[in-house]
Amino acid sequence: xxxxxxxxxxxxxxxxxxxxxxxxxxxxxxxxxxxxxxxxxxxxxxxxxxxxxxxxxxxxxxxxxxxxxxxxxxxxxxxxxxxxxxxxxxxxxxxxxxxxxxxxxxxxxxxxxxxxxxxxxxxxxxxxxxxxxxxxxxxxxxxxxxxxxxxxxxxxxxxxxxxxxxxxxxxxxxxxxxxxxxxxxxxxxxxxxxxxxxxxxxxxxxxxxxxxxxxxxxxxxxxxxxxxxxxxxxxxxxxxxxxxxxxxxxxxxxxxxxxxxxxxxxxxxxxxxxxxxxxxxxxxxxxxxxxxxxxxxxxxxxxxxxxxxxxxxxxxxxxxxxxxxxxxxxxxxxxxxxxxxxxxxxxxxxxxxxxxxxxxxxxxxxxxxxxxxxxxxxxxxxxxxxxxxxxxxxxxxxxxxxxxx
Ligand SMILES: Cc1ncc(COP(=O)(O)O)c(C=O)c1O
Numbered sequence: 001x002x003x004x005x006x007x008x009x010x011x012x013x014x015x016x017x018x019x020x021x022x023x024x025x026x027x028x029x030x031x032x033x034x035x036x037x038x039x040x041x042x043x044x045x046x047x048x049x050x051x052x053x054x055x056x057x058x059x060x061x062x063x064x065x066x067x068x069x070x071x072x073x074x075x076x077x078x079x080x081x082x083x084x085x086x087x088x089x090x091x092x093x094x095x096x097x098x099x100x101x102x103x104x105x106x107x108x109x110x111x112x113x114x115x116x117x118x119x120x121x122x123x124x125x126x127x128x129x130x131x132x133x134x135x136x137x138x139x140x141x142x143x144x145x146x147x148x149x150x151x152x153x154x155x156x157x158x159x160x161x162x163x164x165x166x167x168x169x170x171x172x173x174x175x176x177x178x179x180x181x182x183x184x185x186x187x188x189x190x191x192x193x194x195x196x197x198x199x200x201x202x203x204x205x206x207x208x209x210x211x212x213x214x215x216x217x218x219x220x221x222x223x224x225x226x227x228x229x230x231x232x233x234x235x236x237x238x239x240x241x242x243x244x245x246x247x248x249x250x251x252x253x254x255x256x257x258x259x260x261x262x263x264x265x266x267x268x269x270x271x272x273x274x275x276x277x278x279x280x281x282x283x284x285x286x287x288x289x290x291x292x293x294x295x296x297x298x299x300x301x302x303x304x305x306x307x308x309x310x311x312x313x314x315x316x317x318x319x320x321x322x323x324x325x326x327x328x329x330x331x332x333x334x335x336x337x338x339x340x341x342x343x344x345x346x347x348x349x350x351x352x353x354x355x356x357x358x359x360x361x362x363x364x365x366x367x368x369x370x371x372x373x374x375x376x377x378x379x380x381x382x383x384x385x386x387x388x389x390x391x392x393x394x395x396x397x398x399x400x401x402x403x404x405x
Contacts, residue, residue: 012118012137012138012140025037025359025361027354027359028354028359030354030357032357033354033357033358033359034357034358034359034383034387034390034391034394035358035359035379035382035383036358036359036360036377036378036379036380036382036383036388036391036395037359037360037361037379038379038382039179039334039335039379040251040379040381040382041246041247041250041251041302041334041381041382042305042381042382045301045302045305046249046250047249047250047290047294047298050290050293050294050298051249051250051253051286051290054285054286054289054290055282055286057289058282058285058286058289059282062285065281065285066281066282066285067281067282068281069277069278070278070281071278072099072269072272072273072277072278073095073098073099073100073265073269073272073278074098074099074100074257074278074279074284075100075281075284075285075288076095077288078100078255078284078285078287078288079095079098079099079100079257080095081288081291081292082098082243082257082259083095083097083098083259086224086234086259089221089222089225090221090225090228090229091222091224091225091228091234091259092228092233092234093228093233093234093235093259096262096265097234097235097259097260097261097262097265098257098258098259098265099257099258099260099265099268099269099272100255100256100257100278100279100284101242101255101256101257101258101272101279102254102255102256102276102279102280103244103246103251103254103255103256104207104209104242104243104244104246104256105131105135105256106254106256106275107242107243107244107256107257107258108131108132108135108136108172108205108207108242109135109138109275110258110268110271110272110275111135111136111170111205111240111242111258112135112136112138112139112141113139113271114264114267114268114271115169115170115203116136116139116140116141116169117139117140118139118140118141119140119141119142119167120139120141120142120167120168120169121141121142121143121144121167121168121169122136122141122142122143122144122168122169122170122171122172123143123144123145123146123147123168123170123171123172123202124143124144124145124146124171124172124368125145125146125172125173125174125178126145126366126367126368126369126371126372127180127181127337127363127366127367127372127375128172128174128178128366128367128368129174129178129179129180129207129209129366130179130180130365130366132172132207133366133368136172141169143368143369144168146171146172146173146193147193147196168202169203170202170203170204170205170240171193171197171202171203171204171205172204172205172207173185173193173204173205173206173207173223174206174207174208174209174210175190175206175208175211175220175222175223176208176210176211176214176220176222176332176333177210177211177213177214177330177331177332177333177334177335178210178333178335179209179210179333179334179335179377180335180337180361180363180366180377181328181330181335181337182328182330182332182333182334182335182336182337183328183330183337184220184331184332185220186220187220187221190220190221190223190226191226193223194223194226194227194230194239195230197238198227198230198231198238201238202238203238203239203240204223204227204238204239204240205239205240205241205242206222206223206224206239206240206241206242207242208222208224208241208242208243208244209242209243209244209246209247210247210332210333210334211243212247212248212299213247213248213302213303213306213332213333213334214303214331214332215303215306215307215310215331215332216307216331216332217331222241223239223241224237224239224241224259227239234259234260234261235261235262235263236261237261238261239260240258240259240260240261240264241258241259241260242256242257242258243256243257243258243259244256244257245287245291247302247334248291248295248298248299248302249287249290249291249295249298253280253283253286253287254279254280254283255279255280255283255284255287306332306334306380306381308385309380309381309383309384309385309388310330310336310380312380312385312388312389313336313378313380313388313392314327314329314336315389316388316389316391316392316393316396317336317338317392317396319392319393319396320392320393320395320396320397321338321392321395321396321399322396322399322400322403324340324341324403325338325339325340325341325399326338326339327339327378334379334380334381335377335378335379335380336377336378336380337363337375337376337377337378338360338375338376338377338378339374339375340374340375340376340399341374341403342374343374344374344399344402344403345362345373345374346360346362346363346364346373346374346375346376347362347364347373348402349362349376349398349399349402350362352398352401352402353394353395353398356394356395356397356398357394358391358394358395358398360376360377360378360395361376361377362375362376363375363376363377378392
């Protein structure tokens with residue numbers, strides 16, 4: 001007898017539908033299509049030679065450690081390295097404040113597992129990172145607006161916390177070069193957010209995936225740094241920071257981390273154990289070695305490359321996009337966020353764009369409430385300047401046609 005798989009799945013998983021956009025974006029493989037859809041680094045910037053040499057050396061000299069089971073907390077020298085770079089940014093802590101995860105995405109999944117029960121509220125900016133919504137969605141939460149972030153900026157000072165339901169468990173924030181908008185919270189916004197959350201005893205989950213990718217302007221203190229300074233240390237601050245080496249070394253190594261008060265880390269270690277025991281030790285050792293040797297110089301190369309691409313995209317948008325469209329001018333990260341006149345729906349434009357051999361992600365997916373239909377996300381990290389100019393030219397023509405129609 002055939003099993004009725006739909007009935008066998010947990011109810012929450014029955015509802016998870018494959019996205020229509022994902023189906024459409026399969027057309028990206030058509031030759032000549034220029035994609036601004038992915039959120040991925042340029043593979044030409046992966047430090048392949050260094051990774052190859054480092055991994056050969058580690059296997060020769062420390063193979064028994066690199067290939068053996070290891071503690072769930074992560075490779076101690078890598079945890080020390082992360083603690084030291086946090087200290088350099090004003091957050092004094094030790095390796096006991098750090099858990100190594102399989103990318104920041106796993107960190108978000110773990111935060112969901114640790115804090116959420118069905119019906120709990122998570123406060124998020126609108127728009128926000130789709131992968132965070134997906135990670136938290138596994139636990140059946142409702143999403144409320146996070147005051148003082150993204151399009152909810154006007155509400156700043158109205159009191160983060162309790163949320164509409166009074167059951168808010170945490171606020172999720174990408175303070176630097178947000179995915180999808182590319183925007184940063186200003187210093188006063190950061191301070192107010194941390195102060196409000198502290199007043200309401202609301203944990204803040206800070207996703208710092210892009211904080212290293214700044215191309216101009218001065219860096220701002222992280223929410224973790226602001227929280228630790230206010231509270232007198234990382235252990236007293238209500239901030240859980242998720243970081244990653246995906247954007248600065250290579251995402252395929254799947255190495256990220258959580259920096260948090262010790263009681264949170266201790267509990268997350270139990271979650272890590274149950275999930276996959278520990279992150280790949282060989283990859284942690286490679287990341288530790290590469291980050292502590294070529295790390296800063298390599299980051300500078302990435303910044304230079306992406307800065308030029310960001311500039312090329314903004315110049316092409318100025319040239320080719322019709323009046324009535326607006327876009328962000330990010331100082332870093334990987335994305336530009338476009339708002340079209342209200343009457344246009346980016347999901348209707350996507351098939352037309354694909355026919356013109358150019359792709360983007362419609363903005364609705366980044367909104368937990370299905371709003372943002374007139375918005376779209378463009379990635380600038382993957383293609384070189386000429387390709388960006390050509391692709392934005394094609395997209396501009398599609399926009400003009402849609403506006404004329
Ligand atoms: C805001 C944000 N957080 C987390 C991630 C996941 O990163 P990782 O590769 O470390 O899992 C991404 C990836 O694009 C991201 O944009």
